[in-house]
Amino acid sequence: MTTPVPGAPRILLVEDDEVIRETTQLALERYGFPVDTAGDGLEGLERFRAAPPDLLLLDVMLPLLDGVGLCRRIREESRLPILMMSARTEPIDVISGLEAGADDYVVKPFETAVLVARIRSVLRRTSFEPDQLSPAAAAVPGPAHPVRVIDDLEVDTGAMEVKVAGRPVPLTPTELRLLLEFTAAPGVVMERQTLLERVWDYSWGADSRVVDVHVQRLRAKIGAARIETVRGFGYKLRRTP
Known part of the structure; x- marks a missing residue:
């Protein structure tokens, strides 16, 4: 495993597909991001409350509590940046995620460089420098x-x-x-x-x-x-x- 860069923003990745979750985690860690993971929406909510990350990266389609519901619950408690992932590009899916409070979204499958660029962009605009x-x-x-x-x-x-x-x-x-x-x-x-x-x-x-x-x-x-x-x-x- 690649050692995360000291002081790098910590990401909470919520994805139910084990293969996608592990490959995305490894890819982000190669870029120096420390990554925590959860396999469903309720676990993601628990991990967020136990140790709030610097950025939340979550899938739209999640068991127990879907990504839109999770996003909405977290927005009631925090203004942290949220980036949603979805394999569905229908307008209603995109709009539902954004209306729930997501800052941006990325469509799966995606290249790691594209995902990292979106993450860095979201993090930059939350710093207010x-x-x-x-x-x-x-x-x-x-x-x-x-x-x-x-x-x-x-x-x-x-x-x-x-x-x-x-x-x-x-x-x-x-x-x-x-x-x-x-x-x-x-x-x-x-x-x-x-x-x-x-x-x-x-x-x-x-x-x-x-x-x-x-x-x-x-x-x-x-x-x-x-x-x-x-x-x-x-x-x-x-x-x-």
């Missing part, structure tokens, strides 16, 4: 005014906190990055590909449904009227009526 944000999102209104205010929406770019009408709104790291892009340029239409590049760090073609579902989740938390769909182009942040 200023040099890892896009220039627009990283910019703040001024040293004395790090809070962006649009109507009753407040985004503290220093503390990385969001409030609506004075009430704290918990966002996942991906949702917060998405909101930072919108609040950096209110009224400006953001194309889906632009958001994929800035928020998900994808410079290659990727599934725009990831953007659509995260926008839907963000709307549910900050108010649907704030983010307008511009058909054929993308989305823009607007002031509420």
Whole structure:
């Protein structure tokens, strides 16, 4: 077994297929990631609660508690990055996983290099280092005014906190990055590909449904009227009526 790199992010892999579970674990360990495993959804939930990992990698189709249900349960307790794996590419399967709270997904079978690239991308965008944000999102209104205010929406770019009408709104790291892009340029239409590049760090073609579902989740938390769909182009942040 390859010795994990000291300080490397720890991954919890939840996969019921023993062959896939073992080969994926070995492949990730060759890249230096320490990997814990579970063979079903309930075991995955137990392992998560006993020793929360830095990233959760889980299959959609799991016994006892499926991946969507597990993702939803963990989202109630944690904002840790979640990457889902699925051999099913139907829109309903992809959307169900994302709506449950997953940050991204990868389709099986996959090359290890592709999986590792997705893992590293998810981990980068959960760290909130200023040099890892896009220039627009990283910019703040001024040293004395790090809070962006649009109507009753407040985004503290220093503390990385969001409030609506004075009430704290918990966002996942991906949702917060998405909101930072919108609040950096209110009224400006953001194309889906632009958001994929800035928020998900994808410079290659990727599934725009990831953007659509995260926008839907963000709307549910900050108010649907704030983010307008511009058909054929993308989305823009607007002031509420």
